[in-house]
Amino acid sequence: MTDSATNHDPANLELSPDTMQAMADQVLQRVLAHLAALPEAPGCGDYDGIEALCRAMREQAPEQGTALDALLAPLFDEWIPRSFTTNGAGYLAYIPGGGIYTAALADFIAATTNRYTGIWEAAPALVQLEANALDWLREWMRFPPQARGLFTTGGSSAMFNAIACAREKLLGVEIRRGTLYVSSQSHHCITKAAKLAGIAHDRVRVIAVDADYRMRVDALEQAVAADRAAGLQPFMVFSTAGTTNTGAVDPLEAIADLAAREGLWHHVDGAYGGCFHMVPGLRPLLAGLSRADSLTLDPHKGLFMPYGTGALLVRDGEDLRALHSASAGYLPENQGEFYDPAQYGPDLSRGFPGLRVWLTLKFFGAARYRAALAEKRELAVWAAEQVARIPGIVLDAPPQLSLFAFHLESAALPTLAARNEATRELMRRVTGRGRVMLTGASVGDRYLGRVCVLSFRTRRADIEACVRYLAEESAALLAEAAAGRRADP
Template identity: 45%
Template sequence: MVQDSQRASCPLTTDPLMTLNTLRNALASPDLSLEMDAAQLRELLENVLQHLLPHIEELETRPAWESPEKASAEVLAPQPLPTSGSDWSTTLNELFSQRLSPSFNPASPGYMAYIPGGGLLHAAIADLIADVLNRYTTVWVAGPGLVQIETDVIRWFCELMGLGSEAGGFLTTGGSLANWSAIVTARCCRLPEDFLAGTIYTSDQSHHSIQRAARLAGFPASRVRVIATDENYRMCSNSLRSAIAEDRSAGLSPFLLVGQGGSTNTGAVDSLDELAQIAQHEQLWFHVDAAYGGFFQLTDRGRKHLVGIEQADSITLDPHKGLFLPYGTGCLLVRSRQTLRLAHGMHADYLPTMQQEDGRVDYCQESPELSRDFRGLRVWLPLKIHGFDTFRNYLDEKLDLVQWVREELAQIPHLEIATDPSLSIVTFRLQPPDVTGPALNEVNQQLLNQINESGDVFLTATDLDDLFTIRICILCFRTHLERLELCVQRIRNAANVLCQTGS
């Protein structure tokens, strides 16, 4: 009651001399500088296109990467808070002329580092549309037709992965948050509220986001079992069975098994069918992290490697990898939508009534987010325009390219293939005569430096069994045979120089 009386006595303004008329006059001339009309928008877009179109036209010749050490001190210096604005032209010039370079350039056909994200331009147009419309899409009543766009996308993905009619999912920012939500969902479905006896099983080739997600889901590091892999870097099923048995004997509660649908290191795919059988026998939730490899399910060769993914309880996908979309487009699928509701559903008095009818999805009840961007459009628009067949053709080309590269690399003297490609990653290292131990790793670091020196290709490395190993990951939709021929030539030249000099 005290709060109510205080609220009633609050004046309309802190200035006691300002009358109601004075206040009305002041409000009659508001600042409208944030409100853009159609003509201003057109002018701004034309200004932006003056920068974007040359960028797109020059992608073939722009470097795939630039050293961050090239960044100027002026660009890296903190800027003061801008109390007053500057004009569009000056600000855009600063962005494109000073901020864009140096940087990695995943849109380049020469970018074969890490796991490339393509940045499909159709999706950029979709994001512009979505941001201008600015509709709310995590509550069904706020935009039924727009929510249905995301619901259709999720259903298409579920069909692609072979999940049943009860399946569901949501779009998120990427694999890291999808893996986190999968672990939270598995925890809610398989463990009591006091869940700290639960144990998680993943391989020594899993993405680091699995262990981080486990920690964010409330599990200490001691509850995550890292299972050894075989000579092909796939989870060893015998080691897995032994770890589960030991934990049960110790009074712990095994509840979650994470398989790899294409590892980041080598692209290895676990024996998903065998892991699914173990999970079923042990009554574990079976999650497949297919952020990198999942969309190869579109291809005949990919489906052969991914057999068993259809038995998963949950699957992580990254459309910003296998569908070439802009960064910030991830996905979690589940065998049963009800499990997402169990883990994420929450009532609030200020929200509208949630939907109970089949097909009407309130994503705020099935995912961690309430307010977020309209991600569905950036996936839906390119798929509607081109169809899945076009994306299948591109992914088949990447599988062809990695096989071509593997055969070319095998012909370079003293170069050994470390892992054959399962999907679109091949790894290799240089083995000069009589070079071993730390010196061998140093030679391969030099090899990588020389390959990347020109900037027209960009490769990265990993450690496999403590050996510095170079990776080629072919996933950018702009990467075709011509750039791979250049890449192989860079590798051949650098390897010859290092073998001749003996360093």
Template identity: 35%
Template sequence: MAKGRLDPADWTAFRQEAHRMLDAALDKMAGAEEGRVWTPLPDPLKDALAAPVPRAGLGPAGAAERLRALMPYGVGNTHPRFWGWVHGAGSPGNLLPEIAASAINANLGGRDHGGVHVERAVVRWCAELMGFPPDSGGLIVSGTSMATIIALKAARGRALGTQTRQEGVGAARLTGYCAAQAHSCVARAFDMLGLGSEALRRAPVDGDFRMDTAALEAAIAQDRAEGFTPFLVVGTAGAVNTGAIDPLADLAAIAASEGLWFHVDGAFGATARLSPALAPLLAGMERADSLAFDFHKWLQVTYDAGCVLVRDRQAQLDAFSERPDYLAPATRGLAAGDFWPVDYGPELSRSYRALKVYAHLLEHGADALGAVIENNCRQARLLAELVAQAPDLEPLCPVSLNILCFRFTGGSEAAHDAVNAEISVRLQESGLAVLSTTRIHGRLALRVNITNHRTRDGDLHLLVEEVRKIGATLLAEGFHAAAP
């Protein structure tokens, strides 16, 4: 390449290298159902990554070789037996918009170009799918964590006024409410917005892990009596531990009667609305003031891509809009356009995430994506049946959507936590499957989350067999947890 430029000196050779990389990526995705689920990064590659910054480049071929060497060592979520965390499996079609987006290299902060119009279309589609008004505010963001910050900042602005952008929250004593099973990103948002995580009250849950609405109303009344200012109720559509869905219609009614902003954390569960059979479980979500959810989970878009919807577009605009002189709006030219994403969120520089979401919806359609979600929920119920039939396995929560928590019960009760933790690790290290663990009523559980469109029913039968086999092996070995 010429000095001072970064384009290839030989475009033909670069094109050939790019085709080799594309073939390697397609080979990886075509073989996603084969081999190990998770493979640790080998020490030689770790050592190579510890090398000093290169002062002289390797060129396209040398860089591509390094990239291909890393391809086998991901999290494992493309494999059909990855069930550890709520990660989508991706799809081969996502490669194409990622290539196109890289070639366009657009900043989606604003200006009048194709990417902004694509994002606006995707936000409008999302509003339609989620039952929000067509003129709702919204953005395509990195994920639900960022979406939650945006939504809650709009809620804070409505409660305290836009002057808080200059003056801060001062002595205001705002309080918000969520279920004990709500995701930690809500508390993190309270922290980052200057409200303090202790201002988020966690209401207890019922036997199905749904927010106790009577406890919620009592907490609101108590805070008002003590001089606090309740401003927010957060409902969860798919709790990360159990998949439970809070009584969203009841929460919407309480928020309306109390004059509170109603936000729904629907990171993965909100997308169940795309299934006609599952949509009734989310009744009331369409009444929310804001909604956060991800495309990179159950909708199978590659990382990262999420969405925030805000019913009152002006409230979102009031929370963020403030153009410096160099971004002043215009009526003509590239600086024109009546939708600049920078006015609706904290990022000035933003990637072209909307393009892969747009392409994904065009390729598959909402109905096919809903069918994947519906099938995963059926598979979770199947797994629950297999667990219930096994004499040495015990379910620890009901199946609300796509998550089952259970455990191996062989041996003494005192050893159950340690045995189940070891089962999870041995499954991961064997490469056969990836589960995670959590605690349900204080007991350590094996947690299976099915958000993978490649999972087959036979994989679940194999899982139950292997959990029981490893558990029996541990008992025969006289396994006990190592001292802390």
């Protein structure tokens, strides 16, 4: 589809209403066909010849335009299918994401109206929508009214802002003295964020975990004491409300107590698990989360948003403002009453992430979100019970939230290396069945299989299929291993 007005006047990039309608129709048709085909789409995508494809795709900047349908065809037919099916019901790998439809509509509106939400003055009512959405998160996390937050591009960027905030408040210019504490199961983005925020690797302490993969508070206490004795200044501890490897929830209350005693800033990484706090019945699983000085949430995980939606909450909003607040002669004077994104975050010109969260939460309502999140947890609990009964599978980490981890063990797998390889192969074979995608993780010297239920599309039938595949494939693997051993001289 080309547009005659544009063709006659190359400098005119405006499209006619009819053209825009036709283009939107084409996109919508493609999107609906994509969604309709999701149940049959292989969970792991089609990776055959992917490197050759990527090499062949390299091209020069186009001098002339191309009709939209010619662009959509390879995008939907060739390139999108060659990726993980992250929006599919069978995506149980890593931490599943979302891609809820209403958020896409909000993004379309945000991009076409292209309102400036960096500063309050430019779009006061729209910024208020974002402030509302952040305030709902605050309320669900049971943070106090003076808390303030920020929509970020993801959890990693929320972590970066949190470290900068704590560093500014507690270390000032004395950055090199400051030490920061994570557990061996913390997400790697924290160490990365620390480096970005000026906290070098030699000031990051990795604390051991207990048998349930939760941070050992006694080890944390010792590390803090050792650093103080060495003349350093412990300033920040990260706990995790749902680790990526095994779904472990650190002892948040005990860490909050220690942080209060020691004057540390306590950040809770709730990128995966924080949103379960929305569900009153599940709050006890996350006891202590509300006491954090700051909290990472990832709406592109637990609120089913598209990628690019993270969030940070800071208990005392003034701390966040003290880090980011700035003025310039060309900007309107900052006023105090209303939320002003550029005063609470690093970006000036920015997208409008609040609209996708606001529109979606308003459209579905919190009650349906609570129901969906509660269901994901129930599915994981049910699946873990079934998987624990499969001969040869040992459940290492039952679901504290909606993720569990396990490995294969049998007399036919006599060494750790053999058990690790068999568990890895189990993940591959289950994924190879097409309907679900699973990934494992190396935890210490052990390779663990894992199932994480968080996609809004994942329902009981998908989880039943996953359990069935795990049972069938582990039986086949163990039989092969036993036959191999018998064949050994």
